[in-house]
C-alpha cells in the first residue's frame with residue numbers, strides 16, 4: 001500500500017467519524033411549531049426549550065399561543081367553544097391544534113428520532 005493511500009483512508013475515516021459525531025450530537029428534539037391562519041403560514045417557532053408567546057388577533061378572534069419546553073398549547077381564546085384550549089399541550093410531531101372558528105391551525109413538524117428512520121417521506 002502506498003503512503004498516499006494510507007493518508008486518504010485516514011482522511012476518510014476522520015471525515016466519516018466527524019459526520020457520525022455530528023449526527024449523534026444533534027439534539028433529539030428537532031421540532032417546529034407551524035402556526036397557520038386561514039390556510040397560510042403565519043409563524044414557525046422552534047421547540048427549543050425557550051418560551052415563545054404568540055398573541056394572534058384577527059377579525060375572527062383572539063388566540064394566545066404558548067410554545068415552551070413542554071410543547072405548544074393555547075392559553076387563551078375567545079372562540080365560543082374553547083375547544084382549542086381543551087386540546088391541552090401537544091409535543092409530538094404530527095399532532096395539531098385546530099381552532100375552527102378562527103381558521104387557526106397549529107401543527108408540530110420535524111423529526112423526533114434523529115435516526116435513519118426519521119427521514120420519512
Ligand SMILES: [Zn+2]
Pocket residue numbers: 077079081082083084085098099100101102
Ligand atoms: Zn378556539
